[in-house]
Amino acid sequence: MLKLGAIDIGTNSMRMIIAKIENRRIVKSSKFLNTTRMGHRVDQTGRLSDEAMDRNIHALKEFMEIAKKEKIEKLPIIATSAVRDAKNKDIFIKRAKEEVHVFVDVINGQREAELGFMGVLKGLERDDENILVLDIGGGSTEFILGNKEGIKHLISINIGAVRMTEKFVTTDPVSKKEVEHMKKEIDDKIKDTISSLCKFKIDRVIGIGGTATTLAAVSKKMNVYDQEKIHQTKLSHEKVKNILNEFLSKNLDDRKKIDGLQSKRADIITAGTIILDRVLKGVQMDHITISEYDNLEGLIFEKLNGKL
Numbered sequence: 001m002l003k004l005g006a007i008d009i010g011t012n013s014m015r016m017i018i019a020k021i022e023n024r025r026i027v028k029s030s031k032f033l034n035t036t037r038m039g040h041r042v043d044q045t046g047r048l049s050d051e052a053m054d055r056n057i058h059a060l061k062e063f064m065e066i067a068k069k070e071k072i073e074k075l076p077i078i079a080t081s082a083v084r085d086a087k088n089k090d091i092f093i094k095r096a097k098e099e100v101h102v103f104v105d106v107i108n109g110q111r112e113a114e115l116g117f118m119g120v121l122k123g124l125e126r127d128d129e130n131i132l133v134l135d136i137g138g139g140s141t142e143f144i145l146g147n148k149e150g151i152k153h154l155i156s157i158n159i160g161a162v163r164m165t166e167k168f169v170t171t172d173p174v175s176k177k178e179v180e181h182m183k184k185e186i187d188d189k190i191k192d193t194i195s196s197l198c199k200f201k202i203d204r205v206i207g208i209g210g211t212a213t214t215l216a217a218v219s220k221k222m223n224v225y226d227q228e229k230i231h232q233t234k235l236s237h238e239k240v241k242n243i244l245n246e247f248l249s250k251n252l253d254d255r256k257k258i259d260g261l262q263s264k265r266a267d268i269i270t271a272g273t274i275i276l277d278r279v280l281k282g283v284q285m286d287h288i289t290i291s292e293y294d295n296l297e298g299l300i301f302e303k304l305n306g307k308l
Contacts, residue, residue, distance in 0.1 A: 001027075005067050005075040006299035007060070009104065011039030011082040011138025011162050012210060012268065014056060016063045017296040018070050024304060026122070026297065031227065032066060034059040035264040039082030039139045039162045048086045053095060060100045076299050078115075079106045081139030081160060109156020113142040115298030117151055120206055122301055123231065123293025129203035132283065135294065136211040136275050138162035138268070143193055143279075145200055152200060155193050159186055161211055161272030172251045174270050179248065182271060186278045194282035205285045208294035210265060211272030216290040217260035218243055225262075231292040237280045240288070244273045 002021040007014065014036045019029040036055045042048060060077075067075055077096075083089045084106050096104045107115075116135045124131075128148070135142040139160040145153040168182045207215075216233040217225060247255060247270045255266040280288060 002304075003070060003072060004300050004303055005070065005072040006296050006303070007063055007075060007077040008296055008299075009036075009038060009056060009060075009077065009079040009083060011042075011080065011140075011160055012037060012265070013138075014038070014059045014063070015296060016066065017300060018067070018072065019297070019300050021300075021304060026300065029297075031296070032063060034062070035262075037162070038079075039160075041166065042082045042086055042139070043163050043166055046086065047088045048083065048092055053092050056092070057095055057099055060096060060102065064100060064102065076303060077102055077104050078112075078295070078299065079104050080112050081109075081137055081158070082162075084108065085139065085158075109140060109142060110154060112140075112295060113144045113154040113156055114151065115295035115302065116142060116208055117144040117146060117154070117298070118301055119293045119295055119297035119299075120208060120291050121148065122297055123291050125232070130201050132197065132202045132205045132285075133291075134205055134207050134212070134276070134279055134288070135209045136161060136207070136272050137209050141190075141275060141279075143197065145197055145202065153196060155196075157189055157193060159189050159275055161268040161275070164271035164275065165268045169267075169271065174248060179274065182274055183278060186275055187282075190279060190282060194279075197283055202283060202285065205280065205283065205288045206291050207276065207288045208291050211269065211276060212288070212290045213292065214261060214265055214269055215240060215243055215273065215276070218258060219260070221259035223259055227292045230290060233290040234287055235290065236287045237277070237285065240273065240277055240280065244270070244277055247273060 005018045007016045014034045016032045019026045133144040137160045142156045168178050216230045256263040
């Protein structure tokens with residue numbers, strides 16, 4: 001059985017997939033996550049901090065050890081919003097090469113969106129619909145509209161759960177004033193995109209990334225994360241708004257106690273959920289489907305297509 005792996009260095013976390021392949025399909029996979037906060041204060045300083053780089057180099061070493069034990073010697077490693085926005089990204093790329101002996105590919109928003117869309121398509125039970133894939137990350141949000149024939153519209157916008165939290169949140173719980181300021185900023189930044197998307201027929205909105213999967217876990221009160229139970233979860237917009245109100249009613253310590261919410265994501269989940277709420281309102285969709293297949297699976301299938 002063929003075994004492949006891939007790593008994604010995001011703004012909030014680093015993730016790795018180890019996938020077993022049969023007949024060009026993923027039959028079983030394991031995902032590993034380390035909340036490394038690469039994007040901490042990048043929006044304010046324009047630079048990756050030494051501490052953030054240290055955390056990510058350490059996590060890379062741990063992930064590469066796991067890959068070695070799984071007998072995967074070469075695997076694609078991508079970095080997204082935080083690294084591509086940083087003026088000193090070359091320092092991190094050099095450190096990864098010298099200290100971990102790996103090449104980190106810093107990809108643009110378009111390629112990030114394409115990988116996410118490819119991953120989602122492979123995880124669908126049916127592929128005859130026009131889908132809007134929404135990837136709310138730590139530093140950016142990708143909007144990808146298309147179907148099995150390809151992508152019709154895509155854009156990456158610099159709104160993300162970490163970026164919005166660092167820009168607007170100073171109170172605990174988050175104040176009504178800060179929520180309104182955040183909503184206005186998000187609405188202003190997505191206005192043109194929403195206008196473009198509404199020209200197309202959208203059959204389904206599919207959410208990928210940490211915000212989407214966390215909301216699914218919270219809705220199921222999931223103490224132990226189970227990606228098979230998360231995949232294809234449907235959430236109504238009303239449910240999303242109810243969960244958001246729960247987040248807004250609690251301080252950080254109390255949010256950390258919510259079933260299904262990882263404590264390390266508790267400080268940024270409110271902002272991520274507000275982004276989702278504003279997008280669903282904009283495209284006038286009353287529910288979202290959550291996908292566990294995302295850009296990591298996209299990388300696997302890209303490598304698979306190049307290998308076989």
